[in-house]
Amino acid sequence: MLLSRSGLPDRSEWDAHVTGRAGRAIAAIRRMEAAGAEVVVLAADVTRADDMRRVRDEVLARFGRVDVVVHAAGLPGGGMAEVKERAAAEEVLAPKVAGTLALRDAFGDLDLEAVVLCSSITAVAGGFGQVDYCAANNFLDAHARGEHGWRAAAVVSVNWGRWLEVGMAAEVAAPAGFVALRRGDRIRAVDHPILTARHEPDGDGLGWVGGHVAPETHWVLDEHRISGVPVLPGTGHVEMARCASDAVLPPSGGVVELRDVVFVEPLSVADGASAEIRVVFAPEAEGAEFQVRSVIGGRERVHARGTAARVDPGPAPYVDVAAIAARCAPAGTDQGGVPLSGLLELGPHWGRNMRGCHIGRNEALGLFEADDLVALDLDRWGLHPALMDSATSFTWVDIQGHYLPLGYGRITVRDRLPRSFWSHMRFRDSDTDEVLAVDVTFIGMDGTVLAEMSDYVLRRIDTDAVVAGVTAHAGAQRAAADGSVPDEPSAPEGSAGRDGRAAAAGGADTASEVGIRPADGADAFRRLLAVPLGPQVVVAATPLAGYLANVGSVTQETVETELDPAAVAERPARPADEGYVAPRGEVEAAVARLWGEVLGGERIGVDDDFFELGGNSLIAVQLIALIRKELGVRLPMRSLFEEPTVAGVTALIEQTRAATAADAPSAPTGQTVIPRLPRRSEQQ
Structure with a gap:
């Protein structure tokens, strides 16, 4: 019998919930039931004595007895003790303190095999900004050690260390050094295939936009693979940045424009795994800086970054598509999709959406029309990832080697992509084959501009290094799920070129990340119930002495390494x-x-x-x-x-x-041009 304050939706609605905490809980319950368990979910507030008495009556009426009570409810703390408001601290204390007492009053007279109180290693070691959370968990430890009033055979408080992939740390981990994710954020729904909620802070700041993505639930991952591993396309990051920017930037001021968009690291998600997505923002002089981040197994990574602003681009210009086609030669449409990288395995959303192609000197014109499959959810995307991917790379001439996107200099989005549109690519001259650069304009069927992309840059890649990076990520994610520890991946020979080393290194540290893997945590739970270890047990992935020595000893070098490993x-x-x-x-x-x-x-x-x-x-x-x-x-x-x-x-x-x-415009006679001074942000 599982309890939570909000419960879960009615079972008839479960199929509609595939993301978020409810979606993950539903998936877990279905796995339990598939293994033969009978699972009952109740909505109840553990801090309320009457709720706990109601739960007691229901469980005894249904099952006749209670064997074990596991108290795992809790809220994360955080913030300086000197300025913490009492009400905020009491919220953190309530589940541990009032909840424990309410459970004892309701179930304490039963002959139980065990009562397990899920405490935290923070109660033993402390933690910066964790005064309320530390105190709440110390209550559990003291309760188990004292005259607790339970008739149970064993009452044990477990000081859990950090878990990987699941648990409170995975739910609330904040982007270090960029934007504070604070309790008290207001959450508003976002209608988007990936991003589902905007988190608005009570104080200053722009907040962040989040969601979840998995190969089993999102075609944008499942149908875009490198060496069999699902990898989110660069256009997926662009679309999430566009959607999130539209949600957080003040509505007045025009359309969204993204600048200096850079793809930092591929986002790979193994089959059977999922990733939390966060697009986080920090104010900037002309708008906001953004980062597209993922959280998998409690580990946060940055995948794309750039700046966003609202601009007034003026009336949409008209493009004479017929004139472009006239100076180009008709070509076949069999080169549709993304021919630049033979690494990619693409699914049906990247199928036959190109209807015509003209190629000229340093330019190309393509006609795109979404097929019935793509049209199903076209209205939910602004820049449909598969259409945008195809329409920005449908033809290249005399290109040797493999290239993947590096980023965009500027993207101005005037309107959503309709079912039919033109794409006009203009290739830039370059003195090196290390990078390719192109400007792209998406044009409506009436000739008006829908979106403009300048300085879209692709870089030559070492294919072995890229494959090593994404497969290392996938292996680490699978290992976190089954409890095994994969070998540390090593870079292939010849991969330390201009970007080989960085690509090969992506994901290598995930395999050796310190934390309790779910399978190991379950095994530890069974062991501590089977053997009388006493009223308080610490379970951690590293020796306790070393953990205690490291608490509070963060140096500037450590901070720099966490924020920017590449630097x-x-x-x-x-x-x-x-x-x-x-x-x-x-x-x-x-x-x-x-x-x-x-x-x-x-x-x-x-x-x-x-x-x-x-x-x-x-x-x-x-x-x-x-x-x-x-x-x-x-x-x-x-x-x-x-x-x-x-x-x-x-x-x-x-x-x-x-x-x-x-x-620059020249000054009229008798006037002086006032020179432009650098903004304060530039001076800094």
Whole structure:
């Protein structure tokens, strides 16, 4: 018999609940019943004595007896003790204190085999900002040790350590260092296939938008696979960022525009597993910074980032589609889908949605019409991931090797994708085959612009490294489910190229993550009931002495590692100084200094190669962001691939400044142009 304060929907409605806490609880109950259990779910407040007496009557009437009582209710604490309000602390204390006493009053006179009070290791070790939660769990420990008043054969308080994949930590884990997920957030429903709720904070901030995704419930994962592993397409991240931005940005001001969108790490979810999705925001001068994050097994990872704002783009421009088609040659439609990467295995939503294609000099025009399958839920997406994926990569000419998306410079979304539309791709010239860049416009059948994407960049990948990364993730997720510990994956030979090392490393740490796996926790539970270990037992994945030593000892280096593992990863030693050429001006000196900040080292020469010094695409994005903030110049993401030296980047900066000055309106006679000053955020 399972109790919760809110209970579950009526069984006739269970099929409609596949995500969220209710969906996960329903799935678990169905697994229990499939294994032969009879499960009853009741709505009851454990802190109310009359509710517990009602539960006693129901369970005795149905089953005749009670063998074991497991008290696992609780609320997370958090916040500084000096400013914590009493009411907030009492909410955290109530399930543990009042709930335990109400259970004892209702069931204490029965001859029970055991009473298990689920306490926390926080009661033993403490924890920063956990004064109320620590106190609540200490009550359970003291109750089990004292004259508790139960007639049970054993009363034990279990100080559980951190669990992987399930439990309170997995439910409430907050994005460290970016946005605070605070109790008291107001939750509003979001109508979207992946994102289902907007969390609005009571105080300052923009809140966050969340949901859940799994291969069994979401075609966008199930039908997009690398080496058999479900991987969310980059367009899925873009669509979630668009939807979340539309939900949190103030409604006045125009349409959503995404800028400097970067794909940091693939989001792979093994068959049988699920991921919580969080799009979190931090205010920025012209809108907000966002990060698309996942939580799997209690581990949070960043998969995409960028900025979002509302802009007034003016009236939708008209595009003469017939003129574009006239200067291009008709081509077949058999190259539809995403031909850039033979790694991908695509499902029916990526099927025959292209109806026509014209290819010209450095441009292509495609006609897309959603088939009946895609049309089923087309109205729930803004930028339908499968349609957008196909419409941004339906043809490439003379391309060798494998490429995957790196990001977008700018995406302006004027309207949702309709069932039929045109896609106009314009290919940018590049001096390197490391990256490909294209501008894309989605056009309605009447010629009006629906969405514009500039500087869509794809980068060459090491296929072995990408496969190693996503399969390592999948293996770790499966291991967390069955309780086994997979071998630590190693990068394949030759994978430490410009992005090979970063791609291969993705997911390697998940396999060795410290925590109680569900199968191990169940086994520990059976053991502590079978053997009289005493009234208080600590169950953790690491020795208690080491855990106690680490509490409160977080150093700045540890914080930097948690927030940005790539920025402090081991890098190759700097080449010998015999080829060193010192910076020759203010801009070169500033660029060299910024390189030193993200790569490590003080003697960065103007001819040093960014990637030979250990750079990768993620660090490149960080460097470009620093250049924008400090030097006031917005370089495209492909810059470092095309010009990987300090001298080359400096030349791009000076060219951009010259072009900006040439485009600036000249001052009328007798007037002075007021120069643009950097915003405060740029000065910082």
